[in-house]
Amino acid sequence: MFRTQYDSDISIYSPEGRLYQIEYAMQAVAQGSTALGLKSKTHAVVVTLMRSSDELSSHQRKIFKVDGHMGIAISGLTADARVLLKFMRNETLHHKFVYGSDLPTGEVVSSLAMKSQRNTQRWGRRPYGVGLLVIGYDGDKTHLYQTSPSGNCFSYYAQAIGSRSQSARTYLEKNFKEFPELGLEELVLHGVKALKESSGKETLTKLNVGIAVVGKEQKFEILKPNKVQSYLDQILQTEGEIEIENENENEKDEEAETLELKLD
Amino acid sequence: METYLGEKQQASQWSPYINNGGSCLAVAGEDFAVIASDTRMSLGYSIKTRYSTKYLKITEKCSIVSSGMQADIFTLHKVLKSRAQIYEQKHGKPMSTDAVAKLVSRLLYYRRFFPYYTFNIVAGIDDEGVGCVFSYDAIGTLERVKYSASGSGSSLIEPVLDNQVALKNRNDIKKEDYKLTKENAIDLVKDAITSAGERDIYTGDFVEISIIDINGTHEDKFELRFD
Numbered sequence: 194m195f196r197t198q199y200d201s202d203i204s205i206y207s208p209e210g211r212l213y214q215i216e217y218a219m220q221a222v223a224q225g226s227t228a229l230g231l232k233s234k235t236h237a238v239v240v241t242l243m244r245s246s247d248e249l250s251s252h253q254r255k256i257f258k259v260d261g262h263m264g265i266a267i268s269g270l271t272a273d274a275r276v277l278l279k280f281m282r283n284e285t286l287h288h289k290f291v292y293g294s295d296l297p298t299g300e301v302v303s304s305l306a307m308k309s310q311r312n313t314q315r316w317g318r319r320p321y322g323v324g325l326l327v328i329g330y331d332g333d334k335t336h337l338y339q340t341s342p343s344g345n346c347f348s349y350y351a352q353a354i355g356s357r358s359q360s361a362r363t364y365l366e367k368n369f370k371e372f373p374e375l376g377l378e379e380l381v382l383h384g385v386k387a388l389k390e391s392s393g394k395e396t397l398t399k400l401n402v403g404i405a406v407v408g409k410e411q412k413f414e415i416l417k418p419n420k421v422q423s424y425l426d427q428i429l430q431t432e433g434e435i436e437i438e439n440e441n442e443n444e445k446d447e448e449a450e451t452l453e454l455k456l457d
Numbered sequence: 458m459e460t461y462l463g464e465k466q467q468a469s470q471w472s473p474y475i476n477n478g479g480s481c482l483a484v485a486g487e488d489f490a491v492i493a494s495d496t497r498m499s500l501g502y503s504i505k506t507r508y509s510t511k512y513l514k515i516t517e518k519c520s521i522v523s524s525g526m527q528a529d530i531f532t533l534h535k536v537l538k539s540r541a542q543i544y545e546q547k548h549g550k551p552m553s554t555d556a557v558a559k560l561v562s563r564l565l566y567y568r569r570f571f572p573y574y575t576f577n578i579v580a581g582i583d584d585e586g587v588g589c590v591f592s593y594d595a596i597g598t599l600e601r602v603k604y605s606a607s608g609s610g611s612s613l614i615e616p617v618l619d620n621q622v623a624l625k626n627r628n629d630i631k632k633e634d635y636k637l638t639k640e641n642a643i644d645l646v647k648d649a650i651t652s653a654g655e656r657d658i659y660t661g662d663f664v665e666i667s668i669i670d671i672n673g674t675h676e677d678k679f680e681l682r683f684d
Contacts, residue, residue: 289542
């Protein structure tokens, strides 16, 4: 109701105690195409849907390597993501140089949270309009974190961000209890199935699906298109079942929902 | 303090440098390179440790070995490793061997007025798939060669390589007939450093040897004399 009065600057609270600029920034994340992450005891996986603006252009990369044991999937403003990526790469490399070990994922994410918060409380700056899903393997454990423009960071068993992510999230909520004991192959399959829930009318191909894995004895690796295709083929075999489920879930008014959902 | 001849004698000054000994060598073939270093770290007439690595794999196609002062070797290798990662993140691909060679030269010259006490050899496969070896002095003078040795055993190893790889001073063999195979090169490198270990007190304990070809790097280790 009071939105237009209290949303012109990051430093203005609304009477309900909300900072609308941050919520608008989180809306930028929700506009990006779907990225989701899930983890087991031994591996963590991210799966993304890569958009291309037209047939002539390449698909927008959404997965980036930070270090041998850590990587990110992004949703939102890619340019902002590049800044945060550079920051993370710097932190991890510096730690490796000084201490000779991998920087724990949680610590990088904490630094990222501090960095993001700074932009919500400084004159002339704006929040980073990108959400990251950070996966990593260190200290014999897998990690999955979500960062948001607000500066809040949470650890997850599984999470999906971006447009139409609610469908993927519902799938993950249904299945996450069995993730911890799964092997890598099955984990990735769940990820791709979850992505299919969010893909809407778009067909999943090896060109527009990105998958990356990290884990025990597995350095962070972005899978090559042929490997992606092999997972898609496995999903196609069971496609009949999934199509029936999709018809029941789609076409809700996503926009109205996302604002409330993003208040984390 | 003046002696009776009138010369000035100075008290010995503190030096930031020490020599931890050890030998390194590398040989380039047509489509491969072999690089090796011992692992003994000495100080004076004592052994500080029998295993202190002088070898660093930078990419699948390129490695470096360094002799001299262990502290500087360690630091130089750390810096090089970080720089290689930065390059890979920036350019999306690993450094070529030529790029590594140039980078090492620049890193060394950067410390022109307080040098790294390191005598480095970089070896690997160049962009055309040909084996290459680069040798340096302490401040980064760069030269591409077919083989090189550095360290306390270098004066024992270099003549052997001159004779066996470059075929110098030989009357029994024609250069055109001779081709250095990978197996010969590996045996030669092993024999050369083993022989250095026989006579040079600072060379011994273990050898880390690495064979680099189009398929990547294969690392191995064997023992030398412990005396």
